[in-house]
Amino acid sequence: MDRMITVNVELGERAYPIHIGADLIGQTALFAPHIAGSSVTIVTNSTVDPLYGDTLRAALAPLNKQVSTVVLPDGEAHKNLETLNLIFDALLGSRADRKTTLIALGGGVIGDMTGFAAACYMRGVPFIQVPTTLLSQVDSSVGGKTGINHPLGKNMIGAFYQPQAVIADIGALRTLPGRELAAGVAEVIKTGAIADAGFFSWIEANIEALNRCEPAALTEAVKRSCEIKASVVAQDEREGGLRAILNFGHTFGHAIEAGLGYGEWLHGEAVGCGMVMAADLSVRLGHLDEASRKRLVDVVLAAHLPTRAPALGADRYVELMQVDKKAEAGAIKFILLKRFGETLITRAPDAEVHATLAAAV
Amino acid sequence: MDRMITVNVELGERAYPIHIGADLIGQTALFAPHIAGSSVTIVTNSTVDPLYGDTLRAALAPLNKQVSTVVLPDGEAHKNLETLNLIFDALLGSRADRKTTLIALGGGVIGDMTGFAAACYMRGVPFIQVPTTLLSQVDSSVGGKTGINHPLGKNMIGAFYQPQAVIADIGALRTLPGRELAAGVAEVIKTGAIADAGFFSWIEANIEALNRCEPAALTEAVKRSCEIKASVVAQDEREGGLRAILNFGHTFGHAIEAGLGYGEWLHGEAVGCGMVMAADLSVRLGHLDEASRKRLVDVVLAAHLPTRAPALGADRYVELMQVDKKAEAGAIKFILLKRFGETLITRAPDAEVHATLAAAV
Structure with missing residues (x-):
């Protein structure tokens, strides 16, 4: 592993680390401290799962958890109540309990929806963010804002809910389309x-x-x-x-x-x-x-x-x-x-x- | 007004009062301290609105707020994502903002759904509970549990979210069907x-x-x-x-x-x-x-x-x-x-x- 940097978000009992570096998705040791229960549900999309799903599942395998994956359609157009409900269906279908950890593997849409699902499922289960776009690494993975869009407004329905950890893999940006890289740079410029x-x-x-x-x-x-x-x-x-x-x-x-x-x-x-x-x-x-x-x-x-x-x-x-x-x-x-x-x-x-x-x- | 009793729920900065007594729904002074913004949305159902909607709206009138009412279908069968979305539609349709206060006027289903909508709308707006059943007065109005059902489980999707105040009008129980009164007594026995x-x-x-x-x-x-x-x-x-x-x-x-x-x-x-x-x-x-x-x-x-x-x-x-x-x-x-x-x-x-x-x- 190349040099990894950790930024700590200081929020008292809701404090959490952001690990930043190349090729972190495959590192079992980064996930192990943050998964307390016996099961994990990965929430990702149809673009990201073929790229990094197997790497993440391989990293989790040594932890001997029951791991399931929910693959959502890709894109901001799906950041809505119907798609959110697909996560709930999958969690209840796999009998996820109050200690099940959700892992958001994808960009801001996946992070926002997974975080909101984690905030609401049984009134709150733990979740880990694995942002795979520059935008989500610099923006939506910090701050605990989760939610979905409504036809009359963006991010109108949601919660403030903090992850257990954020694992920002710079290596994942190699597969990011140029237009999405630029969109992430916009938030860097803003900051x-x-x-x-x-x-x-x-x-x-x-x-x-x-x-x-x-x-x-x-x-x-x-x-x-x-x-x-x-x-x-x-x-x-x-x-x-x-x-x-x-x-x-x-x-x-x-x-x-x-x-x-x-x-x-x-x-x-x-x-x-x-x-x-x-x-x-x-x-x-x-x-x-x-x-x-x-x-x-x-x-x-x-x-x-x-x-x-x-x-x-x-x-x-x-x-x-x-x-x-x-x-x-x-x-x-x-x-x-x-x-x-x-x-x-x-x-x-x-x-x-x-x-x-x-x-x- | 007959003798009114107040129980304080001590939760630090989320502490709130429960006012208990007869004919409280019409008391402007009980609502005034808890409505900070310029608008109020009453969430109720088709059974309760004809009974107490006008009394509540008359109590709010002297406060000079923009008041709107969302009337949901009555019953536990409607405590789901689709009905919740009707509340969001109404809030966005009336341009409710972050300081809009929601008032839940009804039983436990209305209280749970309104509280959850308040928890999620713009990631959290204030709300007041006006429980009109014995069950909701003794149970769902205390504790901050909000949420909806999923076909695979009751109250599986929700949030912990505290109201600004609970106004438990004993007088409203006069119109409660006997079967529902008994259902409330069950929670009293449990306690x-x-x-x-x-x-x-x-x-x-x-x-x-x-x-x-x-x-x-x-x-x-x-x-x-x-x-x-x-x-x-x-x-x-x-x-x-x-x-x-x-x-x-x-x-x-x-x-x-x-x-x-x-x-x-x-x-x-x-x-x-x-x-x-x-x-x-x-x-x-x-x-x-x-x-x-x-x-x-x-x-x-x-x-x-x-x-x-x-x-x-x-x-x-x-x-x-x-x-x-x-x-x-x-x-x-x-x-x-x-x-x-x-x-x-x-x-x-x-x-x-x-x-x-x-x-x-």
Whole structure:
């Protein structure tokens, strides 16, 4: 095994480790401490199971657990109540009990649904995240957000529920399509932009190494992203305040995803474009200077992410943003940038929001 | 307003009051402190809404909130994922936000489903329980258990989630069918049997007053039941150990409910019969004396509850009990009685379990 790095998410009795490194899925010793009961259910999808399912099952074999696998259809379009119910059917069908451990093997959709199933099955069973996309390694595996989409809104139904451990195998990114790698880089850029100007500069300098999937660069990017996010989450587990800054780019981004229909754009692509729009609004409201906005646009472009928003119409954008979870009584809250590493959360006048929407298309 | 009694459930930052008394649903002052946001969604069913919906809406009117009502079909048969989704549809349709308060107006099914919807909607919104059956007043409104059924098991999908307050209106029991009143008395009997020999004797002495729905007797029964359950839950919120004693009668009872199809027997009826079966097993295993078993059977009979189990066949009973949430790796855990006020949790030899099943039919 190459050098493995561990980031600890400090949440008191819900604290857990994130192990980051190459070829970790096959390491029995990483799973053994986190499986207490006599059975394990792996939840994965039809794309990932053929790639890494056997490696994971081989790693679990020496533990002498009853191991079953649920293979879900792949894609954000399946992140719904019907697919969630397939997990419950499988758990009850295999007589999973309160000590059965769920292992999420896949990207953010698998992680979110498996985590939510673990939160709800018998009112809570343990689970382990094995994220196999860059996006899920840097984003959805930290913070305990689990859930599913509703036709009227993304991630509207869910729970805060922490895993026993996250095993982020950088090696799994070798099979990731380029478009999905870029979507993950979007969240890395976001993390630098909101919380750490030095890390943002590092990303600018290393964007080509990330695009080429170089292990050292990826390990550093995942490590720093997880550290920053873990620090924010540890201060605000239930999203009372500070944690909202992690939604930079997501207010516009969620509207893009919902407006086009989930799955049309990847989440990270929508966030990439959403950050550009949030930076534009930040400049219009006098919070951010033009040079910084330009740097953000340039690194989003360099990551091969979209910077032009789909033409949904301004009214539709506003309508979609009003049902965002961050909205209160219909008032949209924007996460804006003051400079790299510093954000503010604010409402915005309709005129400027419309100007941003007009400029973005 | 007649004399109102308040029991506080001590759960640290999740502590909440249970107000018990006659004609509380119309009291604006009881709701006002627990509704922080600008909107309220009442979740009720087609039986209860015509009886108490207008009273509740009139009580809320002075608070100047946006109030909407979701009317679900009545009955345990509807405690499923499809009906739960009707609540989500209504919340998203009315643009409910993170501060929207849900009010559960109805019995245990409405309380369990509304609580679970509140736990999951946007990963958690506040809710108030207004239980309108004796069973839900003494049982499901205390303890934070929420959830829905799965075709393969009762309450298999859910969350631990505490309400802001419980408003137990004894007056609402005047419209309760006799069979449902008896089902509630079953849980009162259970609470006395497992935790308080003095309260059990009080129930024996007052069973006719409870059967006649006398307010003073009901208020005392609800108060003592809530106090005892609140004390148990405060010591073991997540059901790690002690709390399991509250499932006395439920292992057999859940098997009856699942075996007949949910809704055929009322939950309390199944628990009444399940307690008789658990007492029988307790005697067979040498834990309980015959005279105490006889007292339990007599009070269950006096409450007009069934004491003979449906003939599902012993194998089917065992199979159903193995998927109970309390089972681990297929081993059934029984909550047995040593004497009134004292329980033990144990596995039991197949022969004695089969003897109890044979004797119960």
